[in-house]
Amino acid sequence: MAEKLKPAEKLKKDRVPMRNQEPLERVQNFLEVPLGYSLEEAIQEAQRCLQCNPPYCVAGCPADVRIPQFVEKLIAEDIKGAFLEIKQTNALPAVCGRVCPQEEQCEGACIMNKKGKPIAIGRLERYVADWAKQLDYSDAKKPSTKLNKKVAIVGSGPAGLACASDLAKLGYDVTVYEALHKAGGVLVYGIPEFRLPKAIVGYEVDQIKELGVEINLNYVIGLTKSVDELMQEYDAVFLANGAGAPSFLKIPGENLNGVYSASEFLTRSNLMKAYEFPNYATPIRVDQKAVVVGGGNVAMDAVRTAKRLGAKEATIVYRRGRKEMPARAEEIGHAEEEGIKFELLTNPVKILGDEYGNVVGIECVRMELGEPDESGRRRPQVVEGSNFVIDADTVIIAIGQSANPIVARSATGVETNKWGYFVADENGKTTHPKVWAGGDIVTGAATVILAVGAGKKAAKSIHETLSNKQ
Amino acid sequence: MYKILKKQKWSDTIFSNWIEAPFVAKAAQPGQFIILITSQSGERIPLTIADSNAKEGWVQIVYQVVGASTLELSLMNEGENLYAFVGPLGVPSEIENFGGKVLIIGGGIGIAPIYPVAKKLKELGNYVISIIGARTKDLIIMEDKMKEASNELLIATDDGTYGQKGFVTNIMDDILKKESEAIKDIWAVGPPIMMKMCTRVANEHNKQIWVSLNSIMVDGTGMCGACRVSVGGKTKFACVDGPEFRGNLVNFEEMILRQRQYCDQEREALMLLEEKIRRQASNG
Ligand SMILES: Cc1cc2nc3c(=O)[nH]c(=O)nc-3n(C[C@H](O)[C@H](O)[C@H](O)COP(=O)(O)OP(=O)(O)OC[C@H]3O[C@@H](n4cnc5c(N)ncnc54)[C@H](O)[C@@H]3O)c2cc1C
Numbered sequence: 001m002a003e004k005l006k007p008a009e010k011l012k013k014d015r016v017p018m019r020n021q022e023p024l025e026r027v028q029n030f031l032e033v034p035l036g037y038s039l040e041e042a043i044q045e046a047q048r049c050l051q052c053n054p055p056y057c058v059a060g061c062p063a064d065v066r067i068p069q070f071v072e073k074l075i076a077e078d079i080k081g082a083f084l085e086i087k088q089t090n091a092l093p094a095v096c097g098r099v100c101p102q103e104e105q106c107e108g109a110c111i112m113n114k115k116g117k118p119i120a121i122g123r124l125e126r127y128v129a130d131w132a133k134q135l136d137y138s139d140a141k142k143p144s145t146k147l148n149k150k151v152a153i154v155g156s157g158p159a160g161l162a163c164a165s166d167l168a169k170l171g172y173d174v175t176v177y178e179a180l181h182k183a184g185g186v187l188v189y190g191i192p193e194f195r196l197p198k199a200i201v202g203y204e205v206d207q208i209k210e211l212g213v214e215i216n217l218n219y220v221i222g223l224t225k226s227v228d229e230l231m232q233e234y235d236a237v238f239l240a241n242g243a244g245a246p247s248f249l250k251i252p253g254e255n256l257n258g259v260y261s262a263s264e265f266l267t268r269s270n271l272m273k274a275y276e277f278p279n280y281a282t283p284i285r286v287d288q289k290a291v292v293v294g295g296g297n298v299a300m301d302a303v304r305t306a307k308r309l310g311a312k313e314a315t316i317v318y319r320r321g322r323k324e325m326p327a328r329a330e331e332i333g334h335a336e337e338e339g340i341k342f343e344l345l346t347n348p349v350k351i352l353g354d355e356y357g358n359v360v361g362i363e364c365v366r367m368e369l370g371e372p373d374e375s376g377r378r379r380p381q382v383v384e385g386s387n388f389v390i391d392a393d394t395v396i397i398a399i400g401q402s403a404n405p406i407v408a409r410s411a412t413g414v415e416t417n418k419w420g421y422f423v424a425d426e427n428g429k430t431t432h433p434k435v436w437a438g439g440d441i442v443t444g445a446a447t448v449i450l451a452v453g454a455g456k457k458a459a460k461s462i463h464e465t466l467s468n469k470q
Numbered sequence: 471m472y473k474i475l476k477k478q479k480w481s482d483t484i485f486s487n488w489i490e491a492p493f494v495a496k497a498a499q500p501g502q503f504i505i506l507i508t509s510q511s512g513e514r515i516p517l518t519i520a521d522s523n524a525k526e527g528w529v530q531i532v533y534q535v536v537g538a539s540t541l542e543l544s545l546m547n548e549g550e551n552l553y554a555f556v557g558p559l560g561v562p563s564e565i566e567n568f569g570g571k572v573l574i575i576g577g578g579i580g581i582a583p584i585y586p587v588a589k590k591l592k593e594l595g596n597y598v599i600s601i602i603g604a605r606t607k608d609l610i611i612m613e614d615k616m617k618e619a620s621n622e623l624l625i626a627t628d629d630g631t632y633g634q635k636g637f638v639t640n641i642m643d644d645i646l647k648k649e650s651e652a653i654k655d656i657w658a659v660g661p662p663i664m665m666k667m668c669t670r671v672a673n674e675h676n677k678q679i680w681v682s683l684n685s686i687m688v689d690g691t692g693m694c695g696a697c698r699v700s701v702g703g704k705t706k707f708a709c710v711d712g713p714e715f716r717g718n719l720v721n722f723e724e725m726i727l728r729q730r731q732y733c734d735q736e737r738e739a740l741m742l743l744e745e746k747i748r749r750q751a752s753n754g
Pocket residue numbers: 099100101154155156157158159160177178179180183184185186187190191192219220221222240241242243244266297298301404406407438439440441445446447448449451
């Protein structure tokens with residue numbers, strides 16, 4: 001068992017760094033980039049935790065992960081105990097440990113962040129969850145009490161899965177309806193394998209199924225069955241269908257061959273495994289030069305995927321500056337290490353094609369930052385006459401997603417706002433008494449952990465409402 | 471799970487399967503399609519619902535072997551299960567009693583998807599004139615069913631081996647010359663080039679026409695934009711805004727170019743599969 005450190009010693013120690021696959025090597029494969037902690041590294045990092053009471057970190061976690069408790073068990077080398085602590089509140093620890101923006105969540109709230117050395121909570125959570133997967137350990141069991149009440153959930157992304165897990169544990173009969181042929185939402189079709197291996201998502205989804213949750217794949221609510229029908233068949237309905245519709249730039253040439261939305265490009269590569277074409281049947285087109293338009297996490301995922309698919313040159317085109325890029329600093333850093341080029345303060349005006357309808361380039365203008373707008377960000381303005389062309393055989397548009405209307409159209413009495421998102425209060429309650437909603441389809445594109453949090457709140461509110469009805 | 475209940479071979483390249491899919495069968499309407507995946511490593515391929523039966527829980531598809539995925543599908547046997555089958559997708563055809571005649575045109579494999587449209591139109595009391603056509607006699611499918619679903623059925627083959635020699639557009643033009651006024655609406659489904667030609671004829675007679683766009687798709691639910699087409703100068707998603715659009719507004723040139731997007735990869739996939747089939751045949 002590891003020794004206990006004195007507080008003063010804890011403050012002196014630095015964060016234990018995470019080992020990564022070398023950039024030159026990793027751009028040749030789709031394997032995960034961060035390699036994970038060893039047991040020694042995990043314990044060394046865990047020992048720095050001050051075990052605060054109350055714990056500041058937990059306030060930063062929308063899934064209420066019992067952070068000091070699991071860290072304490074980890075120090076004691078009781079990994080199983082640590083796993084059980086985490087699983088009490090978070091059904092997706094291996095996922096969250098990898099993709100949560102911890103700097104804004106738990107680690108941002110950690111007391112040690114004041115010294116710039118927050119506990120690496122995400123990496124520790126990942127370590128513990130990976131341990132369980134490696135040993136094929138599962139705590140999931142069907143609840144002994146059954147309430148004989150049925151809840152339908154639309155969408156198997158993090159919001160839907162979190163809600164399903166909490167309700168199943170309480171004894172509800174939960175059925176999830178998923179349009180695609182795999183469960184997980186953005187976790188399986190959007191976020192690339194090299195950041196979130198699909199086997200890990202599959203493992204956590206399987207544990208939720210072991211709780212008795214039924215997942216109906218290949219089932220499009222709004223087409224195969226309407227929300228109205230679900231309202232009749234179930235005691236409550238949770239809408240968690242995500243913000244899946246891709247936005248385009250609406251500039252000339254966008255329908256040329258070789259121009260993709262990030263959603264299409266990533267779906268082909270991740271969900272359909274086009275990176276293993278032709279062993280997997282779905283094709284994808286990447287030749288020499290790929291250009292990705294946008295500056296968020298989705299753009300970083302797309303450009304790093306293009307590089308791995310063989311692009312000699314992969315470039316980000318973004319209309320504002322480096323500081324304004326919404327992507328996580330860590331992701332931008334990883335992209336830079338991999339040789340991604342950045343054309344900042346640059347905006348596309350036209351996509352150029354040849355006589356066969358194939359994209360050959362993208363015409364851009366340079367931008368400069370003007371006065372701050374309402375959001376406080378300095379508004380980019382065109383530098384007149386600065387037009388220039390970047391050669392490209394693949395162009396990927398990663399400028400955001402919006403609401404897909406299919407679900408809402410079939411949900412009578414569930415109000416949407418002017419952008420098509422469901423109107424819901426902080427507990428996920430919509431304008432229909434039997435319907436809750438949460439995740440990206442309420443907030444617009446956000447994060448996995450906020451979707452998990454929304455799913456948990458809805459589960460709690462559904463339970464309260466249905467319990468009072470008795 | 472998505473069992474192949476029945477399979478028929480209608481010509482060298484055309485097959486029809488009846489798939490067990492009760493939820494799809496229950497909701498299916500004319501003009502809609504499904505997406506299926508043959509096996510775990512397969513791609514998502516869209517196929518129109520040629521017929522369905524809610525009581526018996528099946529959906530019929532008719533497909534032409536044009537590449538690796540349709541070849542793989544044609545090699546699956548009765549009793550086997552598809553990996554995925556989802557639908558019904560897309561907007562149903564806008565069918566009502568128009569109080570007159572309607573013109574239905576099906577070319578090649580496009581006869582299958584036009585059948586439920588014709589059937590429903592006739593059920594609702596329209597006078598249905600159908601024209602079906604193909605390159606040659608062997609490729610004319612569903613003639614009996616089309617006869618049942620129409621008040622008049624006309625047939626054209628390019629080589630004259632059956633029905634009238636020539637294209638469906640020749641017959642279409644003749645009919646519109648005779649009774650343009652009486653024709654309340656027109657549907658045409660077939661290869662893009664045929665739909666483009668039908669649209670040209672409709673335009674010459676100042677008639678509106680519906681076409682069903684078979685653009686390349688991935689999810690089929692409006693999530694990816696792979697299926698985008700230009701209609702009336704605006705970008706539309708064929709899977710959720712269509713697949714039927716007013717042909718008069720469709721940019722067919724762009725659509726045809728977009729369909730060829732993966733020519734090279736498709737050839738590679740087909741060669742790989744054919745090689746595999748050859749190897750299996752020589753081993754076993
Ligand atoms: C490329 C990419 C990278 C990202 N990276 C990160 C990251 O690193 N960290 C992070 O925190 N967040 C990240 N995000 C954001 C995060 O993934 C989302 O905020 C989160 O997944 C939202 O969860 P959700 O459950 O609301 O919706 P989704 O994950 O979108 O899931 C919705 C599910 O509903 C299904 N569905 C939709 N319509 C229907 C229907 N009609 N019937 C049945 N099912 C339907 C969809 O197929 C999907 O499976 C990323 C997003 C993308 C696109």
